[in-house]
Amino acid sequence: MTTIVVYVEHASGKAKRASLECLGAAHATGADVIAAVSGEGADALAAGLGANGASKVVVLAGGAEYSADATAAGLAATVKEHGAKAFLAAATTSGKDLVPRVAAHTDSVPFTDCIAFEAAGDAFQVKRPWLAGKCIATLTSTSPVLCASTRLNVFSPVETGGSAEVSQMAAAAEPLARVTAIEAKSGGKLDVKEAPVVVSGGRGLKESGNFKLIEDLAAAFGNAAVGASRAVVDEGWRPHSEQVGQTGKTVSPQLYIAVAISGAIQHLAGMRTSKVIVAINKDADAPIFKVADYGIVGDAFEIVPALTEAVASLKAQNA
Numbered sequence: 001m002t003t004i005v006v007y008v009e010h011a012s013g014k015a016k017r018a019s020l021e022c023l024g025a026a027h028a029t030g031a032d033v034i035a036a037v038s039g040e041g042a043d044a045l046a047a048g049l050g051a052n053g054a055s056k057v058v059v060l061a062g063g064a065e066y067s068a069d070a071t072a073a074g075l076a077a078t079v080k081e082h083g084a085k086a087f088l089a090a091a092t093t094s095g096k097d098l099v100p101r102v103a104a105h106t107d108s109v110p111f112t113d114c115i116a117f118e119a120a121g122d123a124f125q126v127k128r129p130w131l132a133g134k135c136i137a138t139l140t141s142t143s144p145v146l147c148a149s150t151r152l153n154v155f156s157p158v159e160t161g162g163s164a165e166v167s168q169m170a171a172a173a174e175p176l177a178r179v180t181a182i183e184a185k186s187g188g189k190l191d192v193k194e195a196p197v198v199v200s201g202g203r204g205l206k207e208s209g210n211f212k213l214i215e216d217l218a219a220a221f222g223n224a225a226v227g228a229s230r231a232v233v234d235e236g237w238r239p240h241s242e243q244v245g246q247t248g249k250t251v252s253p254q255l256y257i258a259v260a261i262s263g264a265i266q267h268l269a270g271m272r273t274s275k276v277i278v279a280i281n282k283d284a285d286a287p288i289f290k291v292a293d294y295g296i297v298g299d300a301f302e303i304v305p306a307l308t309e310a311v312a313s314l315k316a317q318n319a
């Protein structure tokens, strides 16, 4: 049976959903899945990952302070020790950092931000968007190990109820650099990359104060993040951390609502793989309608408050 190693990120022993999605992607191929964990709280997390598709869990040695180079060395050692044919990590900031490093350690090519991961004989293949999402490439690799990061919110976690054998891996390298402190940003707000619902606003909102409409709609959903087009970020109305698109973040939520956004190709590059896209724009010919599943032609200043009220009332009925 072929083996896949998956890096599982966590916060104080609680696995990140993006990593559980990655485990789900690996498990769906029918391969033997080894989860690799590191850092403070990793021991507590390890045994439970059997329920999410891992048959084995390797706890990488290392101090409480995260080191990308030492973690990558440990992951590559795990891949080699188990003869794994693939290495996966979620396309988070850490995952994007680790995948190319593991690829370098294993003489392999990294594939980033993949939206499909499938078995192809005793190897694997991935699909990923190309040319700002205008086409989808199917890729396989002649490298010894297929190293890939998976786009967030595309794959589903699994609940197998299984158990995993846990082992420890000695440090494969002394850290060259360590993270000594992390400053949390913007008081517990959901990040656009991770939120299941994203409500984004564009230049058609006319001024920064009008983003209150977008914030209110996001708040009515309860599990939504606020996003923005680059035009809005360039105006200084919203922070760059909220920008969706080619030079911002790539999102793939269950629901993406684009309010007063024209749908320039660079914006579409960051959101066109969203499961359901709703566009609100007063121009019926706006390009955003070409990718939208549902379109509302009209004035955002009338439609968004009505939508907020409807969402809040449905939430109240279902509470």
Ligand SMILES: Cc1cc2nc3c(=O)[nH]c(=O)nc-3n(C[C@H](O)[C@H](O)[C@H](O)COP(=O)(O)OP(=O)(O)OC[C@H]3O[C@@H](n4cnc5c(N)ncnc54)[C@H](O)[C@@H]3O)c2cc1C
Pocket: 201, 202, 203, 204, 205, 228, 229, 230, 231, 232, 243, 244, 245, 246, 247, 248, 249, 259, 260, 261, 262, 263, 264, 265, 266, 267, 270, 280, 281, 282, 283, 286, 298, 299, 300, 301
């Ligand atoms: C190299 C490069 C990288 C880029 N990267 C990004 C990126 O990452 N993300 C990104 O978003 N853009 C990016 N851009 C910019 C992109 O090309 C567009 O300029 C930008 O997305 C436009 O933002 P917008 O849709 O908010 O504004 P506009 O294009 O000005 O569109 C505003 C829309 O609001 C509608 N509207 C106006 N009033 C109302 C109303 N009352 N009710 C409803 N609708 C209304 C209008 O009909 C219009 O469609 C990039 C560009 C370049 C060259």
